[in-house]
Amino acid sequence: MSSQAENTGAVYTDEILFPGNPTFESITESVSRIPEARKTPRAWWVLFSISLALAGMLVAMIGYLFWEGIGIWGVQIPVGWGWAIVNFVWWVGIGHAGTIISAILFLLRQRWRTSINRFAEAMTIFAVICALIFPSIHVGRAWVLYWTMPFPNQMDLWPNFRSPLLWDAFAVGTYFACSFMFWYVGLIPDLATLRDRAINRIKKILYGIFSLGWRGGNRQWRHYELAYLVLAGISTPLVLSVHSIVSTDFATSIVPGWHTTIFPPYFVAGAIFSGFAMVMTLSVIARKIYNLEHIITPKVLERMNLIMLVTGSMVGYSYAMEFFIAWYSGNEIEQFTFINRAFGPYAWAYWIMISCNVLVPQLFWFKRFRTSIPVMFVASILINIGMWFERFVIVMSLARDYLPSSWDYYSPTVYDVGIYIGSIGLFFTLFLLFLRFMPMVAMSEVKGVLPQADPHYGEKAHA
Amino acid sequence: MQVDPKTYRVTENSKVGIIGLIIGIVGLALSGIGYMTDSAQFFHSYLVAFFFWLTIALGGLFFTLLHDLVQAKWSIVIRRIAESIMTVLPLMALFAIPVFLGIHELYHWSHADVVAHDEILQKKAGYLNVTFFIIRAVVYFAIWIIFALLLYKKSLQMDKTKDSSILVKLRRISAPGMILFALTSTFAAFDWLMSLDPHWYSTIFGVYVFSGSFLAVLSFIILVVLYQRHNEVMRQTVTVEHCHDLAKLTFGFVIFWAYMGFSQYFLMWYANIPEETVWYLHRWQGDWKDISLVIIFGHFAIPFVVLITRAAKRSFPVLLVISVWLLFVHWVDLYWLVLPNLYNHEVHLSWIDLTTMVGIGGVFVWYFWRRYTSQPLVPIGDPGLQKSIDFVNI
Numbered sequence: 001m002s003s004q005a006e007n008t009g010a011v012y013t014d015e016i017l018f019p020g021n022p023t024f025e026s027i028t029e030s031v032s033r034i035p036e037a038r039k040t041p042r043a044w045w046v047l048f049s050i051s052l053a054l055a056g057m058l059v060a061m062i063g064y065l066f067w068e069g070i071g072i073w074g075v076q077i078p079v080g081w082g083w084a085i086v087n088f089v090w091w092v093g094i095g096h097a098g099t100i101i102s103a104i105l106f107l108l109r110q111r112w113r114t115s116i117n118r119f120a121e122a123m124t125i126f127a128v129i130c131a132l133i134f135p136s137i138h139v140g141r142a143w144v145l146y147w148t149m150p151f152p153n154q155m156d157l158w159p160n161f162r163s164p165l166l167w168d169a170f171a172v173g174t175y176f177a178c179s180f181m182f183w184y185v186g187l188i189p190d191l192a193t194l195r196d197r198a199i200n201r202i203k204k205i206l207y208g209i210f211s212l213g214w215r216g217g218n219r220q221w222r223h224y225e226l227a228y229l230v231l232a233g234i235s236t237p238l239v240l241s242v243h244s245i246v247s248t249d250f251a252t253s254i255v256p257g258w259h260t261t262i263f264p265p266y267f268v269a270g271a272i273f274s275g276f277a278m279v280m281t282l283s284v285i286a287r288k289i290y291n292l293e294h295i296i297t298p299k300v301l302e303r304m305n306l307i308m309l310v311t312g313s314m315v316g317y318s319y320a321m322e323f324f325i326a327w328y329s330g331n332e333i334e335q336f337t338f339i340n341r342a343f344g345p346y347a348w349a350y351w352i353m354i355s356c357n358v359l360v361p362q363l364f365w366f367k368r369f370r371t372s373i374p375v376m377f378v379a380s381i382l383i384n385i386g387m388w389f390e391r392f393v394i395v396m397s398l399a400r401d402y403l404p405s406s407w408d409y410y411s412p413t414v415y416d417v418g419i420y421i422g423s424i425g426l427f428f429t430l431f432l433l434f435l436r437f438m439p440m441v442a443m444s445e446v447k448g449v450l451p452q453a454d455p456h457y458g459e460k461a462h463a
Numbered sequence: 464m465q466v467d468p469k470t471y472r473v474t475e476n477s478k479v480g481i482i483g484l485i486i487g488i489v490g491l492a493l494s495g496i497g498y499m500t501d502s503a504q505f506f507h508s509y510l511v512a513f514f515f516w517l518t519i520a521l522g523g524l525f526f527t528l529l530h531d532l533v534q535a536k537w538s539i540v541i542r543r544i545a546e547s548i549m550t551v552l553p554l555m556a557l558f559a560i561p562v563f564l565g566i567h568e569l570y571h572w573s574h575a576d577v578v579a580h581d582e583i584l585q586k587k588a589g590y591l592n593v594t595f596f597i598i599r600a601v602v603y604f605a606i607w608i609i610f611a612l613l614l615y616k617k618s619l620q621m622d623k624t625k626d627s628s629i630l631v632k633l634r635r636i637s638a639p640g641m642i643l644f645a646l647t648s649t650f651a652a653f654d655w656l657m658s659l660d661p662h663w664y665s666t667i668f669g670v671y672v673f674s675g676s677f678l679a680v681l682s683f684i685i686l687v688v689l690y691q692r693h694n695e696v697m698r699q700t701v702t703v704e705h706c707h708d709l710a711k712l713t714f715g716f717v718i719f720w721a722y723m724g725f726s727q728y729f730l731m732w733y734a735n736i737p738e739e740t741v742w743y744l745h746r747w748q749g750d751w752k753d754i755s756l757v758i759i760f761g762h763f764a765i766p767f768v769v770l771i772t773r774a775a776k777r778s779f780p781v782l783l784v785i786s787v788w789l790l791f792v793h794w795v796d797l798y799w800l801v802l803p804n805l806y807n808h809e810v811h812l813s814w815i816d817l818t819t820m821v822g823i824g825g826v827f828v829w830y831f832w833r834r835y836t837s838q839p840l841v842p843i844g845d846p847g848l849q850k851s852i853d854f855v856n857i
Binding site for chain 1: 583646722729
């Protein structure tokens with residue numbers, strides 16, 4: 001029997017996660033040297049300056065928005081929800097990859113996730129920050145945003161608990177809190193590593209504070225592992241609930257093309273899809289710049305592509321269901337909406353959406369494409385564009401509402417575009433700071449799945 | 464029941480197959496009488512029973528497709544059970560014939576005079592007509608049977624040749640199989656269940672039926688495993704660890720099912736459009752309200768609470784009770800989908816409900832058991848077998 005067990009590796013090839021037989025030390029070294037580096041790479045400065053400039057533009061434009069009101073956007077009647085809601089859904093969706101990688105893939109024992117989970121989680125947090133900007137500024141009077149929170153007040157006024165927008169505030173808020181906790185708990189052992197390696201007193205104190213006195217003792221690890229499992233359990237329903245709630249913003253209404261029962265799972269699949277695309281875009285760049293090709297291996301990238309293939313196909317399934325049921329319903333308005341999407345004034349957006357979200361991931365059926373880094377890089381960007389357009393197509397259903405007399409064509413203004421691009425700048429500003437000062441790969445987790453971590457490592461296979 | 468521990472072949476079979484066959488024939492014969500006494504009741508009960516067992520067979524197909532596609536290791540020792548379940552699909556194709564015969568009793572849209580007075584049904588006539596309905600059913604079954612038999616054949620081939628390259632072939636087959644499965648099972652649910660109320664529609668309906676189907680097959684697999692343990696065979700091969708994982712999946716899909724059910728209900732409740740809410744209204748009037756509550760609590764709340772702890776997932780008595788219960792509520796769920804079509808306000812449980820269930824079920828179990836025990840009980844040619852046997856949850 002033992003010979004059979006040894007042969008297993010040949011077919012079930014996932015046994016070897018990291019080629020080149022890295023040691024614990026080499027993993028620590030190749031990850032820690034990035035935040036420890038004395039000199040910041042020039043490329044980092046270039047990217048950071050651009051991102052910071054864009055983030056500055058975001059702040060300036062939001063300032064003007066507060067001064068002038070949301071009339072500076074292209075929103076009008078009937079399209080009261082313009083780019084802001086599109087961007088909100090897009091950013092929240094992108095955040096989902098971090099949570100599925102750290103929570104669901106953890107519960108599913110997918111050990112390859114260890115090389116990407118840390119920065120995917122960081123991406124989640126930054127994406128949620130960007131997402132939260134949009135509904136906050138879209139309310140118009142951002143200074144009374146706290147009214148969304150239910151709190152006792154002398155006017156006895158409460159938010160409308162039956163409003164999906166309120167659920168959003170709770171869902172996304174919970175999501176942010178849990179993701180942040182999960183990310184931070186995961187960081188503790190690695191922060192301790194950086195503390196122990198620090199040669200600079202300030203760094204030592206700062207990493208020391210944030211590593212919460214981690215010593216790596218047996219009891220600490222036991223508590224840590226349990227906390228990790230519990231947090232994974234808590235985060236798993238969040239993967240599904242957050243975007244389901246976001247989908248109810250649309251689906252609880254009676255707007256044709258919005259009110260359809262498949263929306264919650266369809267939005268979740270789309271969120272995971274776009275999130276993985278963003279992780280892919282970032283990891284292809286980061287592994288190259290920081291020489292992490294031996295940790296973020298081609299095998300890991302290939303698996304991410306497979307997840308994109310699966311979730312992209314689920315999204316395609318949802319499009320098909322919407323279209324079929326729109327016909328099957330016999331409801332003229334519903335039918336019109338879908339025909340209008342495909343052939344109306346926004347047909348260009350619809351076909352961008354279909355080609356990027358349904359057709360592009362089909363490339364990953366072929367091993368040649370899903371292992372080719374240029375292909376996956378371009379595909380991941382196209383998917384993110386496609387997913388933005390998906391939300392755009394959904395929102396633009398408003399342009400052709402029940403009253404033909406109010407039909408209009410929505411065009412964004414410079415402020416719509418500027419704030420959107422600015423939010424991308426903010427995202428990259430935060431992300432680049434993270435890359436510079438934090439361990440971007442979960443060292444302790446990668447070490448945990450190395451063959452050396454097996455207590456029986458080095459023992460002969462017993463007969 | 465005796466199993467050779469080396470070859471995993473059954474040396475002395477239990478009587479479960481024969482008993483199943485006898486019960487099945489008796490059940491079908493009694494159902495025949497039911498047909499003569501009350502044909503409308505018979506066809507509705509029959510559709511529920513047929514769909515109950517069909518969802519298990521399809522669940523087996525899905526389990527196998529998924530296993531082969533992702534090349535899971537822990538479930539190798541369970542794979543043969545799922546594979547044997549899906550080989551019942553040709554038999555289920557035969558059991559579909561009475562549904563075709565009862566088409567006019569079951570589906571309003573099949574009556575030309577009804578359609579003539581119904582504007583909405585006229586629009587749907589291109590899809591909802593008898594000829595196309597039967598053609599689609601034949602296509603669904605053809606696809607299911609082809610994939611089921613192909614995967615089964617390849618898997619048996621691996622038993623003999625020990626050729627691990629077959630794993631790659633299984634994966635190649637199951638990838639397109641998965642896509643076709645998603646589409647065919649969805650449209651089968653639309654055709655056979657959703658079109659019972661031909662005005663009503665829901666985009667999530669296919670996924671809802673699928674989630675119940677996968678839950679049912681997981682319960683069925685757990686029962687087969689427990690039956691083997693009861694007979695003191697395969698205890699060293701299919702261990703508590705595999706049961707634990709099956710229970711985790713069951714737990715996950717209890718939630719997934721509720722998620723689907725809730726998404727559908729909630730969005731319709733909120734939007735409050737009469738053409739959608741009428742479907743739930745029928746299921747919230749009179750006795751049907753009780754059945755709805757049984758589903759909410761029985762299909763979600765109770766199994767959710769019971770399965771939440773690790774200890775429960777590893778306890779054989781708990782798994783036995785919860786699997787039987789989940790199969791029962793799966794039947795209630797299908798009953799709740801179909802029977803309001805016949806009885807608008809009151810629930811009329813009929814003896815035909817029982818006879819059709821055990822009739823098809825008995826023959827199903829016999830056929831499954833014969834297939835299952837005729838081959839090694841685990842895929843002995845799979846190079847990951849030992850890993851799967853040694854699998855432990857940490």
